Amino acid sequence: MTAKQTLSLLLMGLAAPSLSAATLFLDDFNSSGSAGDTPTGWTYLDAPDTGDHASIGLRPDADSSGGVTVQTMDDTGFFLNGGRSAIFSYNVGTMAEGEEYTFTVWRAGAGSSYNISAAYLSTTAPTGYNPADKLGGNATGTGTTSGSWSELELTYVATASDAGKDLWVNLQSSRNVSTAVVAWDNVSVVTAVPEPTTSALFGLAGLGFILRRRR
Secondary structure (H helix, E strand, O other): OOOOHHHHHHHHHHHHEEEEEEEEEEEEEOOOOOOOOOOOOEEEEEOOOOOOOOOEEEOOOOOOOOOOOOOOOOOOOOOEOOEEEEEEEEEEEOOOOOEEEEEEEEEEOOOOOHHEEEEEEEEOOOOOOOOOOEEEEEEOOOOOOOOOOEHHHHHHOOHHHHHOOOOEEEOOOOOOOOOOEEEEEEEEEEEEEEEHHHHHHHHHHHHHHHHHHHO
């Protein structure tokens, strides 16, 4: 193998990075206020459907209208309660083309309509129920037993048309069912970041060796 061929292979090794996770956003709601307050940094939409009300609460408090609470996860988190599409939204930042975003959140419910609630990403803050600009659909996971906690996850890769647009996290309660109580906790968004691999470091060392031999 010639020195030129060897150098080409080493440079290919430099171009093969591994990926590590960088946290863009994390909220465990441990210090987000009290019952009836919108969690710090979030926006709240009480979308008017045909239901009667939507109320909010923070662990371990009851909701703002004194209603029932679901079991706590770690004495933190918040929940939505009511017959409207109550939605909490948070602007994580702007997207970059080709960036992979992994959104996770824990959810629990105490009503029969637990499965109607949704967690999703979008490019704008929702103005109503089930917005058209969901990125990749709803976050999904296993476990839908009423009253138990389960983790939901969604991975989305930003396209060229997404570049420069905002990335919103949205947590939506059940719709048109006044008995539905949904709790959320430990929300996060992480992105994959390239980092040098062992092969890349080996490539650097080999490149230096070749250059030394040519001098």
